[in-house]
Amino acid sequence: MGTAEGIALDRITLSHGDLKFGALACGLTKNAGRPLVLCLHGFPDTAHSFALLLPALAAAGYRAVAPMMRGYEPSSQPMDGDYGLTTLARDVIGWADDLGEKQVHLVGHDWGAAVSYLAGAMAPDRFYSLSTLAVPHAARFADGIKAVPGQLIKSWYMTFFQLRGLADWVVERNDWALVKRLWKAWSPGYDLAPQDWAVMRDVFAAPGVKSAMLAYYRQNASPAVMFGLKKTEASALTCVPVPTLAITGADDGCIDTRLYDHLFRKEDFPKGFKVERIAGAGHFAHLENPEMVNALVLDWLARN
Template sequence: MNTETDLAPPAGLVPRYIQANGMEFAYLEALPAVGADTAPLVLVLHGFPDTAWSFVDLLERVAAAGYRAIAPSMRGYAPSEVPENGDYSIATLGQDVLALIEHFGVDRAFVVGHDWGAVAAYAAAALRPDRVRAIVTAAVPHLRRFLLRPSRAQIAASHYIFKFQMPIWPERKIREDDFAWLVDLARSWSPGWIPGDDYLLPLKANFAEPERLKAALAYYRAIPGMFFTRVAWQFLLAPIAVPARVIHGANDACILAHTFSDSEHLFSAGYELVQLADVGHFMNIEAPERFADAVLDFLKRH
């Protein structure tokens, strides 16, 4: 496996539950050895196809550096609640983040997001920059860059997004043959990476529940509608007004490297682009030490 260390959840780390933004969220938490009550809050947000358990290693490293590190299961992902209203809009994802920050009793927090977690981080920073200290996003560029200026190569790489707009077919295809198509898709995004049970078992358990799989697909199915909302054009597609570090893998075959270029003008409070060599889309698992170092270096300066 192309990793620098094995991903193994620490003994005793179990989900906790809170109410935020009108629904129940489950979260994993790692605390510093001292000063937990006053430690800066870092929210770590997962994407697709993924779970909060993929970020246990990062939580532990961030906590060891003196932060309170929390990774929620995103809305619709087990064991968080599936929202009754079926709202998976990007603005709502950002509001989830802001509600979590408020629940944990701090004025501002750092937000680290990967894939859809990165989208939620951008949304939170756009909606309420006063509540977000800084963001570190991984594997997804600014939404304006990704959604409005994709190259032909990026459109081809994003074929799965178009497939996910179809009714019924994705739900059937993904669950066939013990999720073989989904596993192959994830592996194609990180060439050379062979996902292990630490990654796959929580993922399969989540998507084995039809309502959970439908929820994950609903994130993608909500994308077209955002272009018809005022909030998208006023906030989500505007420059980000908090310090930002954007990390991407040089070998990412999901979001191609050139898609991250020419983005400086989309960040008005400071922007750093970091490329990690020899890794793909799932850099937090493929190269956990380098990924954590890239996150912590930025957090310590902000």
């Protein structure tokens, strides 16, 4: 993935409660006093997927930080095993507090997008804007299944991950072949570089990380939740009163881009929303077309 703009990535540590989160950062010193942008990664991924966005944000005068999400390091794995969406959203607010910021911009991809919507719903006064990638309004996902039933086929892995023991074994079998298969299926036009895969594999293979990654799905994406049969605290929070940009890849093999036509409602986004569909890009649009994604995000931040 490399870096952009000739700006180096720094490594810092964030705290929330008793947990420690490694993070990549750009512009914290050079752009002191300027707005902060937190970038949240998803699955199967790490904070390193923002290596092309962070320097662009810093070059535009922002301070940019991409934390490793809860559970992706031994130091951020909670004793109680809580990976619920509301807990993940509270991590975001905790990171902002740790960095001394009352209000920040959020950029979220995949699970990071789902967490961003919820954080904006829970504490809208803490966020200038949201920019989400690859996942539409998470609290409305059950409605999306009804509108685009073909999404069930694309979401097969969510059900598979509920199979304790079997899924745990399969996901890392043959050098994490299933994970590499998901990357290829979700972004058919993107070839993951060997050095980038090596970074991810090292993260996934660390103690406790595999269980944490699967726990995201077991605690937040069971069939009962997916079909709207089980109401959760997160699914009840549908109103996101924060200006929201939603970016979808037209060729996303994970999340059907047509969901975006059904899951964004004016009443859910009273501060406004904008959907941008990127032709030729899949689930990892910020890596497949970083120039366009970076420009869209920077424009949205400047407007808000």
